[in-house]
Amino acid sequence: MSTMERPALGVLADPATLPDPYPALAALREASPFAEFDGKLVVTGRHADCSAVLRHHNASSRRNQSLLAAGAGRRARERPSFLSLDPPDHTRLRRLVSKAFTPRMIARLEPRIRAVTSELLAGAASAGELELVGQLAYPLPVRIISEMLGVPIEDHPRFAGWSARLAHSLQPGFGLDSDAAASRAEAAQVASDEFAEYFRGLIAARRARPAADLLSDLIRAEDNGEMLTEDELIATCVLLLVAGHETTVGLISNTILALLRHPDQLALIRNNPDLAADAIEETLRYDAPVQMTARVARGGMPVGDIDAPDGALVLLLLAAAGRDPEVFPDPDRFDLRRGATGHLAFAAGPHFCLGAPLARLEATTAVRAFATRLTRPELDGDSLAYKPNVNLRGPRRLVVRFGAVTAG
Ligand code: HEM
Known part of the structure; x- marks a missing residue:
């Protein structure tokens, strides 16, 4: 543990x-792991601890009674998606959906x-x-996930607001009064x-007339x-739609922002567009969406040198782990x-992001086009404003000026 104040x-x-x-996350990582609320909350930002907890057999994703779900609303907690389930329900539902998200299926979406x-x-x-x-x-990830699911484009404005409000509720309630x-x-x-x-309406329409x-x-x-129940179907659709709306947008924006702040690296992609994929991996490490x-530690679980007791919530600061100097x-x-791997x-x-191949492909395509097709791009630093969300990180607004868009 360091002398840096936590x-x-x-x-x-x-x-x-x-x-x-990142300075605050570094200080939290240096002090990790640490416990609060009489041990009911254990926090770590160390890469080794986060990695071990995510793979530990006592690590439960049923956070519905936890601090993290406090803002999620009662019925949302009663209708959890498989993101918040453990085996066997998690395994069953994830298997059904994963068929659509294999790297081979996703590669077909490239054109x-x-x-x-x-x-x-x-x-x-x-x-x-x-x-x-x-x-x-x-708009890029929203259009793609909506088309995949079969949600009509004219309905997009209606669910953009629902998605943002749900995403807002999926963050810990630090500093919120009651x-x-x-x-x-x-x-x-x-x-x-x-x-x-x-979705109940859309499901009824598709039952009557299935589409591709x-x-x-x-x-x-x-x-x-086994079929999915109607509630499981709805929870799965909402999960995919919210994940497709609120995460990849951060990856694309955070990468382009980092490149505009490091013009030498933007130039590298211009010269070798295949490096766009490397910029995406580096951003995932450096400025995680x-x-x-x-x-939740079921039956207790080690978190570094702390024993999290049964029922304790273990908060993993993934963004701090991405900057762990040990790795x-x-x-x-x-x-x-x-070559940021790991x-x-x-x-x-078991909960490794199901949408990772899709997120990577969308972000690589967008960053490659941005780097190779916009001439003289320049960041308008005054325009940069962040979303007020401690978990899903990314700009809310970011203006770039440029000379021209060349043909692709
Ligand atoms: C840059 C973009 C993305 C990032 C950084 C990201 C990150 C994550 C993370 C950290 C988890 C694990 C959460 C946990 O278990 O506590 C996760 C799970 C998940 N993600 Fe993503 N995600 C991204 C994009 C997407 C997209 C585009 C989709 C699909 C449209 C998606 C679908 C899912 C699903 C379904 C899960 C739950 C997996 C499970 O519980 O087995 N994600 N994601």
């Missing part, structure tokens, strides 16, 4: 910390991802300026109910003769040539 966890929710949480990227860039070409989040990083926590829970509750009602989309596949899905997750030398340096940005173990 900040309170609440500092992560301080608006002044949002633009650069469509390229076409949507081109269309979005063309939309900004004449203005000479691009609001990166609203015009590229957000009124703020209650109003966040209420907003999430309404969003969850509206989402469920929307993931929703119809899931309705038909049989795994050892999902900053933390948690597990990544000179960790605060953004260097796409370092980061935990997509977690590890």
